[in-house]
Amino acid sequence: MLKAENLSVIYPGSDKPALSNVDLSFEQGEFVCVLGQSGAGKSTLIRCMNGLQKATEGEMFWDGSPLSKIDDKQLRTVRKETGMIFQHFNLVPRLSVFQNVLTGLFGSRNNFRNAFGLFSDEEKEMARQVIGNVGLENEIGRRVENLSGGQKQRVGIARALLQQPKVFLGDEPVASLDPGTAAHIFNLLQEIHFSHNLLTIINVHDVNLAKHYATRVLALKEGKVIFDGKPEEFTDEYYHLTYNSAQKKQQFSVVSKR
Numbered sequence: 001m002l003k004a005e006n007l008s009v010i011y012p013g014s015d016k017p018a019l020s021n022v023d024l025s026f027e028q029g030e031f032v033c034v035l036g037q038s039g040a041g042k043s044t045l046i047r048c049m050n051g052l053q054k055a056t057e058g059e060m061f062w063d064g065s066p067l068s069k070i071d072d073k074q075l076r077t078v079r080k081e082t083g084m085i086f087q088h089f090n091l092v093p094r095l096s097v098f099q100n101v102l103t104g105l106f107g108s109r110n111n112f113r114n115a116f117g118l119f120s121d122e123e124k125e126m127a128r129q130v131i132g133n134v135g136l137e138n139e140i141g142r143r144v145e146n147l148s149g150g151q152k153q154r155v156g157i158a159r160a161l162l163q164q165p166k167v168f169l170g171d172e173p174v175a176s177l178d179p180g181t182a183a184h185i186f187n188l189l190q191e192i193h194f195s196h197n198l199l200t201i202i203n204v205h206d207v208n209l210a211k212h213y214a215t216r217v218l219a220l221k222e223g224k225v226i227f228d229g230k231p232e233e234f235t236d237e238y239y240h241l242t243y244n245s246a247q248k249k250q251q252f253s254v255v256s257k258r
């Protein structure tokens with residue numbers, strides 16, 4: 001489904017690669033959690049997967065198509081089939097849950113219909129359904145600025161789901177949430193993952209969440225993959241946990257295997 005071949009990214013003005021000669025392949029049905037310290041290259045990898053970030057060297061393939069060589073129409077299809085969820089939700093605060101979720105259709109429609117917010121009855125019904133799937137049916141008319149963080153992320157998930165994606169990508173989707181809410185969001189993501197047979201790839205800082213929910217764990221360090229395997233094989237040989245008393249939370253750092 002997704003394949004990185006010798007993928008490297010060097011940002012302009014930087015002498016250090018954000019990703020360095022990464023070879024990876026992902027199949028439908030995998031729930032992958034990507035771990036790594038800040039700056040390890042997790043977001044860059046996720047952004048390469050839907051063509052938001054171009055490779056400096058090597059290639060990312062989507063169902064066999066090289067992302068750096070496909071035309072705009074093919075890229076729109078890739079984006080439509082990729083549901084993205086973000087740390088800061090990327091919602092329109094003054095719009096309702098319903099309106100925010102409908103924006104999930106923008107990527108696959110022409111600009112005229114987007115500009116006038118024209119949605120068919122069928123599209124509106126699908127939006128109601130996905131809002132129900134994430135448990136927000138009673139909040140459908142509320143402005144998202146009045147929702148909790150966990151509810152906002154549910155709106156983000158419903159918006160992604162409306163695209164009927166094959167792939168779900170999450171760039172630190174629970175980093176702004178408390179641990180209890182983060183676990184609820186992961187439960188929801190897991191349920192959606194299995195019921196829709198998705199390929200789900202999520203960046204996360206919390207090693208326990210990753211090991212609990214993932215079918216496969218990847219760990220990055222300085223742009224390189226230093227672990228790729230089953231969650232139970234990702235033992236504390238690969239990471240350190242320290243307690244940050246100022247932030248009142250555990251901090252995680254990836255180390256190369258000793």
Ligand SMILES: Nc1ncnc2c1ncn2[C@@H]1O[C@H](COP(=O)(O)OP(=O)(O)OP(=O)(O)O)[C@@H](O)[C@H]1O
Nearest residue numbers: 011012014018036037038039040041042043044045
């Ligand atoms: N737009 C950019 N321009 C220049 N350098 C960048 C850019 N985006 C990221 N980088 C650099 O590339 C490296 C990898 O960054 P990336 O955001 O992929 O890491 P990350 O693991 O997602 O970090 P975090 O957990 O803090 O989000 C870092 O050194 C970062 O400073």
